[in-house]
Amino acid sequence: MTARISRRQFLRYLGSGALTGTTALLAGCSWATGSRRTPGLKLVFYTDVHAREEWETPEALAMAAAAINREQPDVVIGGGDLITDGFQSGAETVAPRWDVYMGMHRAIRGDLHSAIGNHDLVGAVPEDGSVPEADPRAEFRKRLGVSSTYYSFDAGGYHFMLLDSVDIVGGKLKYRGHISTAQQEWIRQDLAAVPANQPIVLAMHIPLVTGFYQMTEGATAAAPANRVVTNNRDVLGLFDAHNLQLVLQGHLHVSELICWGGTTFVTGGAVSGKWWRGSWQGTPEGFAVLTLRGERIDWEYVSYGWKARRPANA
Ligand SMILES: [Fe+2]
Structure with missing residues (x-):
C-alpha cells in the first residue's frame, strides 16, 4: 500500500501576542492513505498540557479548551502529560494540578478520551520524600473516570484504541516507552472482534515512530528508551492483518507527520509548548485537528494564541 501527499502542503504563521484568544492554522496537509471509504469524522488531538497553577497557565488551559x-x-483525544511532575511527586503535591487540568477537561465538549503520560503517574518514584504509591495510575483512573489506562471504543466507523505506553524502570532513566505483554494480549483479543477493513486509530503518549532525533541531533542519532516505545515493531506487527490508519502520539512537544506503509503517525505538539516557555523546535502551544474521511486524512496544527508568561529563571 502506498501513500502520497495528494493536494496541498502549506505553512502559515499568523502574528503572536496580538492574536490572544484566536486560533492560527500553522501547517496542514491532505493525505491519501488508501483505506476503504467510511463516514467522515472530525478529531482533535491535544497533548502535553502539563497543567499547573503558576504563570497564569490555568487561563491558557481555558483558552485551549475554548x-x-x-x-x-466529533471526538477529542488527550495524549497524556495532562499534569506536571506527578511521576516524582506525592499525591498531595499534585492534587491542585489535577484540579487545574480537570477544569480544562470539563470545559471540553464532545466525546473525550485520554491516554496516560509519564507525568500523569503519581508517586511512581517520589523525589519529595513521600512514600511511593502502590498504584501510580490510580489517580489518573479516578480523575478521568476510567477503569483502565488502555481501552477501545468505536466512533464514526473508526475503531479507537488508547494505549498505556509508560513502563516504570527507575534509575536514571525513570521510565521507558513500552507496551506491556498484558496490553499486547489485550490488543490481540480486542482486534479479534474488529473487521480487517475497519480503520483503526491508535493513541498513546510516547511515540511509536518519530524523526525527532534525526532532525535535532543528526541522521544517525538514536532515540533514548524514555522517548519512544522500545517495542514499537512488536506493537505494529499486531496490526499486520488490520487497517491501522492513524497513530496519535505525544511526549516530544513537536508537531510532526510521518506516513509509512499506509499508516499515518502524528505527533501532536503540546498545549504547553516548550513547557510554558513558548515554542519548542518550531511548534507553538497548540493541538492537532484531523478530519478522517474515507481514504483521506486532513491534518492541521492549530495554535490557540497563548503568549508564554513563564519567567526566564523559573
Ligand atoms: Fe510532556
Missing part, C-alpha cells in the same frame, strides 16, 4: 470547542470535533 479553541478546541470552536473546532466542533
Whole structure:
C-alpha cells in the first residue's frame, strides 16, 4: 500500500501576542492513505498540557479548551502529560494540578478520551520524600473516570484504541516507552472482534515512530528508551492483518507527520509548548485537528494564541 501527499502542503504563521484568544492554522496537509471509504469524522488531538497553577497557565488551559470547542470535533483525544511532575511527586503535591487540568477537561465538549503520560503517574518514584504509591495510575483512573489506562471504543466507523505506553524502570532513566505483554494480549483479543477493513486509530503518549532525533541531533542519532516505545515493531506487527490508519502520539512537544506503509503517525505538539516557555523546535502551544474521511486524512496544527508568561529563571 502506498501513500502520497495528494493536494496541498502549506505553512502559515499568523502574528503572536496580538492574536490572544484566536486560533492560527500553522501547517496542514491532505493525505491519501488508501483505506476503504467510511463516514467522515472530525478529531482533535491535544497533548502535553502539563497543567499547573503558576504563570497564569490555568487561563491558557481555558483558552485551549475554548479553541478546541470552536473546532466542533466529533471526538477529542488527550495524549497524556495532562499534569506536571506527578511521576516524582506525592499525591498531595499534585492534587491542585489535577484540579487545574480537570477544569480544562470539563470545559471540553464532545466525546473525550485520554491516554496516560509519564507525568500523569503519581508517586511512581517520589523525589519529595513521600512514600511511593502502590498504584501510580490510580489517580489518573479516578480523575478521568476510567477503569483502565488502555481501552477501545468505536466512533464514526473508526475503531479507537488508547494505549498505556509508560513502563516504570527507575534509575536514571525513570521510565521507558513500552507496551506491556498484558496490553499486547489485550490488543490481540480486542482486534479479534474488529473487521480487517475497519480503520483503526491508535493513541498513546510516547511515540511509536518519530524523526525527532534525526532532525535535532543528526541522521544517525538514536532515540533514548524514555522517548519512544522500545517495542514499537512488536506493537505494529499486531496490526499486520488490520487497517491501522492513524497513530496519535505525544511526549516530544513537536508537531510532526510521518506516513509509512499506509499508516499515518502524528505527533501532536503540546498545549504547553516548550513547557510554558513558548515554542519548542518550531511548534507553538497548540493541538492537532484531523478530519478522517474515507481514504483521506486532513491534518492541521492549530495554535490557540497563548503568549508564554513563564519567567526566564523559573
Ligand atoms: Fe510532556
